[in-house]
Amino acid sequence: MSLPVSNNEIRFIKSLERKKSRDEHGMFVVEGAKLVDEALHSRFEVVRHYRSEDIGTDTMERMSLLASPSPALAVLRKPEGLEIKDLAFFSIPRNGLFLALDGIRDPGNLGTILRIADWYGIDSVFASPDTVDVFNPKVVQATMGAIFRVDFHYCDIVRLCRFFSLSGGNAYGTFLDGESIYSKELNLGKDNCSLIVIGNEANGISKEVAANVTDRLFIPPFPEDERGSESLNAAVATAITVAEFRRRALTHPTDR
Amino acid sequence: MSLPVSNNEIRFIKSLERKKSRDEHGMFVVEGAKLVDEALHSRFEVVRHYRSEDIGTDTMERMSLLASPSPALAVLRKPEGLEIKDLAFFSIPRNGLFLALDGIRDPGNLGTILRIADWYGIDSVFASPDTVDVFNPKVVQATMGAIFRVDFHYCDIVRLCRFFSLSGGNAYGTFLDGESIYSKELNLGKDNCSLIVIGNEANGISKEVAANVTDRLFIPPFPEDERGSESLNAAVATAITVAEFRRRALTHPTDR
Numbered sequence: 001m002s003l004p005v006s007n008n009e010i011r012f013i014k015s016l017e018r019k020k021s022r023d024e025h026g027m028f029v030v031e032g033a034k035l036v037d038e039a040l041h042s043r044f045e046v047v048r049h050y051r052s053e054d055i056g057t058d059t060m061e062r063m064s065l066l067a068s069p070s071p072a073l074a075v076l077r078k079p080e081g082l083e084i085k086d087l088a089f090f091s092i093p094r095n096g097l098f099l100a101l102d103g104i105r106d107p108g109n110l111g112t113i114l115r116i117a118d119w120y121g122i123d124s125v126f127a128s129p130d131t132v133d134v135f136n137p138k139v140v141q142a143t144m145g146a147i148f149r150v151d152f153h154y155c156d157i158v159r160l161c162r163f164f165s166l167s168g169g170n171a172y173g174t175f176l177d178g179e180s181i182y183s184k185e186l187n188l189g190k191d192n193c194s195l196i197v198i199g200n201e202a203n204g205i206s207k208e209v210a211a212n213v214t215d216r217l218f219i220p221p222f223p224e225d226e227r228g229s230e231s232l233n234a235a236v237a238t239a240i241t242v243a244e245f246r247r248r249a250l251t252h253p254t255d256r
Numbered sequence: 257m258s259l260p261v262s263n264n265e266i267r268f269i270k271s272l273e274r275k276k277s278r279d280e281h282g283m284f285v286v287e288g289a290k291l292v293d294e295a296l297h298s299r300f301e302v303v304r305h306y307r308s309e310d311i312g313t314d315t316m317e318r319m320s321l322l323a324s325p326s327p328a329l330a331v332l333r334k335p336e337g338l339e340i341k342d343l344a345f346f347s348i349p350r351n352g353l354f355l356a357l358d359g360i361r362d363p364g365n366l367g368t369i370l371r372i373a374d375w376y377g378i379d380s381v382f383a384s385p386d387t388v389d390v391f392n393p394k395v396v397q398a399t400m401g402a403i404f405r406v407d408f409h410y411c412d413i414v415r416l417c418r419f420f421s422l423s424g425g426n427a428y429g430t431f432l433d434g435e436s437i438y439s440k441e442l443n444l445g446k447d448n449c450s451l452i453v454i455g456n457e458a459n460g461i462s463k464e465v466a467a468n469v470t471d472r473l474f475i476p477p478f479p480e481d482e483r484g485s486e487s488l489n490a491a492v493a494t495a496i497t498v499a500e501f502r503r504r505a506l507t508h509p510t511d512r
Contacts, residue, residue, distance in 0.1 A: 108364055112489045112491075112492060115488065115489060115492070116488065116489075116492060119477045119478075119488055120477060120478045121477070121478045121479055121482065142489075144486070144487075145486075180506075182503055182506060182507050183507075219499075220502075220506055221375045221376060221377070222375075222376045222377045222502040222505065222506065223377055224506060226377065230400070230401075231400075232371065232372065232375055232495070233368045233371055233372075233398075233491070235368075235489070235491075235492060236368060236371070236372060236491060236492065236495040239488070239492040239495050239496055240495055240496060240499045243475075243496045243499065243500075244499075244503075246476075246478040247438055247500075249478065250436075250438060250476055250478065250480060251438050251439075
């Protein structure tokens with residue numbers, strides 16, 4: 001026998017596909033047996049969770065936000081402190097490597113970037129208010145669980161860059177006219193904090209943010225003077241840049 | 257006045273969303289002003305192309321395969337030699353860097369990988385028959401035009417790996433128990449051909465292919481002994497691995 005789930009409950013879960021409803025109720029949805037299991041062991045509060053073996057696959061299909069429903073779904077409470085209004089009260093450590101997303105719009109890209117941040121031990125990921133909502137179901141799925149482990153905040157990226165440079169740290173950005181990531185000296189975040197800014201998929205880093213970046217980087221194509229594509233995907237550029245910071249830290253552990 | 261487009265024509269274009277129809281007619285669709293312009297200047301045959309200023313936006317909306325139709329659409333003929341049945345007759349050069357995709361299923365990933373191949377001057381990309389169709393509209397859009405420049409073929413990846421190792425080249429794959437890409441000596445494809453195999457999103461490289469890889473690589477997380485996520489996205493792993501081959505070629509041009 002299946003446990004009953006009310007139509008109101010199903011309607012409520014379905015409504016969490018929309019940002020407006022997620023903001024209003026302060027909740028979001030996670031789907032998939034593995035993700036739900038990770039959610040239950042995470043710092044996030046699981047408000048309610050369902051398994052198709054308990055509620056029946058028909059009911060699961062009705063409440064799922066996915067094209068192909070999975071056997072588990074959970075409703076989670078959004079964490080506190082997601083938006084940082086006053087950076088002065090946010091204590092950025094004196095060292096560490098951070099990411100700032102300036103207008104990432106594609107849910108798959110944001111999810112993939114959080115997965116990269118998780119793999120490479122990024123201390124926090126900051127995003128501009130016009131970045132896609134991190135609790136959008138497509139973002140949550142694409143993180144493959146990284147959303148439960150990576151520290152994430154929305155804030156003003158212009159002010160964040162200033163905050164880093166005023167603290168004596170660096171705010172890096174990638175530009176087509178920047179300096180090769182392979183020849184430039186990089187602040188690896190060991191003695192001072194270091195920020196890598198990633199721009200919007202179509203327009204790159206915004207003018208206002210670019211004016212506050214301290215160092216302009218460039219990912220060299222191959223051969224160096226023959227670029228085929230005009231640019232790399234935003235998540236791919238993030239991966240290559242972060243990997244280079246971590247490669248140096250791993251292969252030259254005494255470098256500063 | 258708008259130029260008339262018959263309902264049959266619209267139905268035909270719409271049908272090209274399906275692989276079966278693309279295979280039957282040997283054609284595929286490209287959308288977006290920039291992509292259509294690149295198609296017209298590419299080695300691909302443009303069978304017909306439409307602009308919404310000529311046919312009207314209503315008609316464009318009816319024929320478009322995109323959720324948000326763009327002002328230009330073109331029907332292209334699929335190139336010859338897409339599938340390689342007999343590798344012996346395919347002449348792989350004695351040097352160069354190549355990619356092999358072992359079951360990439362996500363259209364966005366395949367498109368992004370072609371964009372990476374374009375940026376990094378990869379000589380050819382090979383894909384197993386169970387890889388998503390490269391002329392799927394979502395793949396075409398995600399390539400951002402790289403599809404017009406990158407040499408792409410479907411073939412048996414097990415036989416391809418053997419072909420590379422028998423030619424005295426290397427067939428690399430990334431595995432969780434491989435050797436760090438930063439400490440391993442790499443055949444950069446200068447004196448001999450080198451192949452990088454990328455596995456399926458969920459299951460990695462298949463057993464049969466893994467048995468024919470000559471060198472097992474690993475992308476180290478950071479810190480090296482504290483992996484957060486279980487893996488990286490397939491396109492991200494491709495980017496980091498290819499970037500490392502090209503970084504060495506760029507920064508140590510005399511290395512072999």
